[in-house]
Amino acid sequence: MREIVVVFPGQGSQYVGMGKKLEADAAFNLFNKADQTLDFSLTTLMFEGPEDQLKLTKNAQPAIIAHSLALFAKLETILQNKNQKVSKVLGHSVGEYAALAAAKVLSYEDALKAVHLRGKFMQEAVAPGEGKMYAVMKVPEEIIRKACQEASKEGTLVMPANFNEPNQIVISGEAEACTRAIKWMEANHPERFRAIELNVSAPFHSSFMKPAAQALSKAFTQLTWNKNTTPYIANIDATEYAVGTDTETLKKNLIDQVTGSVLWTHSIKKLNANTLVIESGPGKVLKGLIAKINPELKVVCLDDDNSWTELEELL
Secondary structure, eight states: OOOEEEEEOOTTOOOTTTTGGGTTSGGGHHHHHHHHHHTSOHHHHHHHOOHHHHTSHHHHHHHHHHHHHHHHHHHHHHHHHTTOOOOEEEESTTHHHHHHHHTTSSOHHHHHHHHHHHHHHHHHSSOTTSEEEEEEESOOHHHHHHHHHHHOBTTBOEEEEEEEETTEEEEEEEHHHHHHHHHHHHHHOOSOOEEEEOOOSSOOSSGGGHHHHHHHHHHHTTSOOOOOSSOEEOTTTOOEEOTTOOHHHHHHHHHHHHHSOBOHHHHHTTSOTTOEEEEOSSSSHHHHHHHHHOTTSEEEETTSTTHHHHHHHHO
16 A cells, blocks of 8 residues: 655745635634634735745744645645545644644644744854855765865864765755865865855754753753654654654654754665655645655645645545
């Protein structure tokens, strides 16, 4: 029987108007619950903007989780009606919180509280301009790792942050160290490549995020944690964790992820070719990445107008 794997996108997938398509669905009630949980109108930001406020890390992260889990609630109803269930879940960066909420580790409310704080702590961890992130295209993983190693000095570090797909790896760290890493690649990698600076508020998934990881670890003590009811693949090690994994391990994976790399390419490579992948969240970012990692995988994006009809046919 074909496996059904649900994937949840990360920051950058948000857009003004996200979630409005669900207005006629029961899942739309979750948006009101999000406003009550966070004590501000997240839905106004999601539906109306302004964009510059929505893309702030502390707002973008809960907006993506709220949208992702509302889509997942609708999906769950359909799967139950078809007598089918999700085989495993995984999320890209902050999307891992949606994945764990889908696996019943966190309640909807606690997942929103966690990512709102995560976004706030990450934004506060580094002074503006100190750190940078670059998407590097068409450079092999081993060259990128070597470049980061050669460019890092005491106090000025750079490291691989996101392994998005084989030809796109993001590096993150101190601004000058990032520049040194790119210059090292120019000198030591003979083939043409591109390095694009990302418009982000901080160098995420780097050692700069240690204060955010520490603050988040304390905040986690205020949340209720349960063992996972669905297997999930963690960002930090691309390892599949079985049903019933202890909560301390689940928490540690999320804390380590703040300063560690997102092994997305490695995680998707763990899926067999016959898997039906369902992207639950705003946009189609993950569909594009997955097509480059394993084009044999069938991906349906729930934010697409025709997706629900297509899904019914596939199921």
